[in-house]
Amino acid sequence: MASNEEILAGLAEIVNEETGLSPEAVELDKSFTEDLDIDSISMMTIVVNAEEKFGVRIPDEEVKNLKTVGDAVSFIAGAQA
Amino acid sequence: MTRKVVITGLGATTPIGGDVPTMWANSLKGVSGARTLEDDWVAKYELPVHFAARCSTPALDVLGRVEAKRMDPSTQFGVIASREAWADSGITEIDHDRLAVAFATGIGGVWTLLDAWDTLRDKGPRRVLPMTVPMLMPNGVAAAVSLDLGARAGAHTPVSACASGTEALHLGLELIRSGKADVVMCGGAEAAIHPMPLAAFSSMQALSRRNDEPERASRPYDLDRDGFVMGEGAGALVLEAEEHALARGARIYGELAGTSVTADAYHITAPDPEGLGATRALKAAMFDGRIQPSDVVHVNAHATSTPVGDKPEYTALKAALGSQLDSVAVSATKSQMGHLLGASGAVEAVLTALAVYERKTPVTINLENQDPEIPLDVVTSARDLPSGSIVALSNSFGFGGHNAVIAIRSI
Numbered sequence: 001m002a003s004n005e006e007i008l009a010g011l012a013e014i015v016n017e018e019t020g021l022s023p024e025a026v027e028l029d030k031s032f033t034e035d036l037d038i039d040s041i042s043m044m045t046i047v048v049n050a051e052e053k054f055g056v057r058i059p060d061e062e063v064k065n066l067k068t069v070g071d072a073v074s075f076i077a078g079a080q081a
Numbered sequence: 082m083t084r085k086v087v088i089t090g091l092g093a094t095t096p097i098g099g100d101v102p103t104m105w106a107n108s109l110k111g112v113s114g115a116r117t118l119e120d121d122w123v124a125k126y127e128l129p130v131h132f133a134a135r136c137s138t139p140a141l142d143v144l145g146r147v148e149a150k151r152m153d154p155s156t157q158f159g160v161i162a163s164r165e166a167w168a169d170s171g172i173t174e175i176d177h178d179r180l181a182v183a184f185a186t187g188i189g190g191v192w193t194l195l196d197a198w199d200t201l202r203d204k205g206p207r208r209v210l211p212m213t214v215p216m217l218m219p220n221g222v223a224a225a226v227s228l229d230l231g232a233r234a235g236a237h238t239p240v241s242a243c244a245s246g247t248e249a250l251h252l253g254l255e256l257i258r259s260g261k262a263d264v265v266m267c268g269g270a271e272a273a274i275h276p277m278p279l280a281a282f283s284s285m286q287a288l289s290r291r292n293d294e295p296e297r298a299s300r301p302y303d304l305d306r307d308g309f310v311m312g313e314g315a316g317a318l319v320l321e322a323e324e325h326a327l328a329r330g331a332r333i334y335g336e337l338a339g340t341s342v343t344a345d346a347y348h349i350t351a352p353d354p355e356g357l358g359a360t361r362a363l364k365a366a367m368f369d370g371r372i373q374p375s376d377v378v379h380v381n382a383h384a385t386s387t388p389v390g391d392k393p394e395y396t397a398l399k400a401a402l403g404s405q406l407d408s409v410a411v412s413a414t415k416s417q418m419g420h421l422l423g424a425s426g427a428v429e430a431v432l433t434a435l436a437v438y439e440r441k442t443p444v445t446i447n448l449e450n451q452d453p454e455i456p457l458d459v460v461t462s463a464r465d466l467p468s469g470s471i472v473a474l475s476n477s478f479g480f481g482g483h484n485a486v487i488a489i490r491s492i
Contacts, residue, residue: 020147044211051207 001080002054007073014049018042028070036069056080086257087326088334088489090170090319091431092162092268096312096418099138100165104428105435107417108443109463113296114418115310122276130288132295133274134312134419151212152225153190158315158424159222159270160229166266166317167230171331181234181262182227183252184317185245185269187423187479189219192275222270222315234262242479243385244342245269246316246426250487251340253320263325268317269427279311285350287387299420300447301384301391301413302455309385312419316427318434335437338472338490339370345482352390352478356397359476362484363401370488372472374405377488379442379466379473381433382457384413385420394476395455410464411457412436413445426477430487433475437491440466 002010012023019042032038038046047058050072056079058066066072091101096114098104114134123131140157141149149157163184193216200208215221220238227236235256239248246269253265282288289308291298299310326333343365345358352359367374380398384391399406414432421428432443442460451459466473470491477485 018147018150020145041211041215048207048210 004073004077007054007076010053011050011069011072014046014053018045026069028073030069031067050076054080084258085323086254086320086337087323088318088337088434089321089326089331090166091334091434092165092169092317093428093431094136094138094158094161095314095428096134096137099136101431108414108432109441111444111446112417113446115295115298117295126276126280128276128279129283130279130290131292134310135274136314153193153216153221154272155186155190155270156222156225158272159184159268160225162268162315162317163226163229163266166319170319175264177231177233179234179263180230180232181256181265182223182232182236183239183249183265183267184223184226185239185249185423186219186222187242187245187271188273188278190217190221191273191278193217195275195277226266230266232266241483242481243422243425244477244479244483244485245423247475247477247485247487248342249427250337250430251342251485254337254340257320257322263322265320266317267320268315269424270315271422271424272313273422274311274313282311289386297447299386299416301386301416301445302451302457302459303448304450304452306386306388308387309415310419312421314421314428315424316431318430333492334434335489335491337487339366339372339488341365341369341486343484347482350480352393354393356393358482358484359394359397359478360400362486363397366486366488370490372488374402376472377402377405377409377474378471379436380409380411381429381475382411382413383476383478385415392455395457407458409458410442410460412443412460414443416446426485429475433473433489436466437471437473437489442466
């Protein structure tokens with residue numbers, strides 16, 4: 001089971017891999033679309049990679065609710081519990 | 082009055098050079114880009130062919146990691162060549178609504194398609210990533226180039242197997258002549274050195290099996306030719322309406338004077354043994370460019386090094402050029418870089434434009450015993466072309482009976 005800090009670090013790594021954004025830029029209050037400029041194709045790629053990394057399932061209908069990095073961390077933490 | 086179209090920018094990434102200056106220098110020297118493949122899949126699938134001609138500069142040495150991730154390897158090559166051609170053209174300001182793209186491929190995103198199929202089988206549908214579709218679509222390279230340049234006058238993808246790259250130039254010329262665009266980024270890109278296409282081309286007996294001597298395998302017109310060598314890469318040319326180029330004081334490599342495309346309607350893969358479709362294409366391109374046989378001094382031949390393919394091209398050249406053919410310096414540059422399939426016509430157009438501009442011909446390597454049935458004047462060491470107004474032709478033929486010819490005239 002990963003801690004919230006570990007989930008954030010893992011997500012930051014995935015976002016960096018997909019978009020080239022520095023991992024430090026991936027903070028809990030950042031919006032994926034507004035702040036990080038991540039388009040829907042990149043978002044789905046990040047979701048699929050996060051599923052594999054954290055061993056969780058993020059349903060397609062849930063993805064639209066993951067507005068900020070914090071939303072994603074909370075969802076993954078909950079799904080792991 | 083037909084609009085005159087000129088070539089003002091060149092780009093390439095190939096097995097004998099990752100940019101135009103390197104490729105050009107090597108093409109005059111005569112080097113081989115073919116190498117033994119070190120990939121484990123050669124033995125794993127017991128491929129009958131163990132070599133190919135990979136790009137001398139890996140795409141990832143040129144592109145950023147993140148942008149490359151969103152492109153099939155064929156698109157990576159296309160974007161690299163297009164960026165070089167664009168920089169070379171010196172265009173700094175342009176009406177983007179008057180800039181078009183005609184960027185061809187023979188096969189398209191075959192690596193992406195087959196990798197995704199492997200992923201589906203190994204890991205299930207969830208792991209098939211959303212970029213798969215835009216990466217595998219054959220128009221992916223034209224779309225990426227259009228995005229990269231902001232080209233909004235249409236982005237086209239001619240697909241006619243190994244004639245595709247030359248057909249892109251045919252289309253580019255038409256777009257400018259018809260007034261639909263002032264500038265067109267034309268080109269072709271291919272990246273099919275993957276075990277499946279290698280197996281498939283082998284299965285049709287198209288590839289050389291000279292596994293012990295990859296560098297000597299591509300030998301157009303030689304009696305011991307036994308098939309082509311798979312290559313990869315891209316070529317790109319900036320076509321521009323002459324008045325547009327003159328207005329900005331552009332450096333002009335030559336005029337794209339005439340083009341044509343014909344179909345054999347003879348056999349799905351075998352060339353018409355009489356070369357009738359190719360003859361019609363040659364004559365039509367010359368008619369289109371108001372070219373007399375006596376104007377022609379150089380041909381960059383299709384010449385893939387297959388036993389059945391090289392001779393009908395000779396027959397067609399003879400029919401189109403008659404006795405002038407004796408005075409035409411013929412280069413078979415696939416001897417050096419292998420066959421870049423849908424990119425070959427574009428790369429060879431770059432070489433042909435340079436031949437006209439520099440008045441020098443690239444060389445043909447591995448010609449040891451010239452087939453007596455193909456008595457062409459084949460260039461085996463770099464030769465100077467005459468001064469004055471000259472024309473060079475470049476031929477491309479593709480499975481499906483596609484014939485495409487371009488004619489470039491000196492300025």
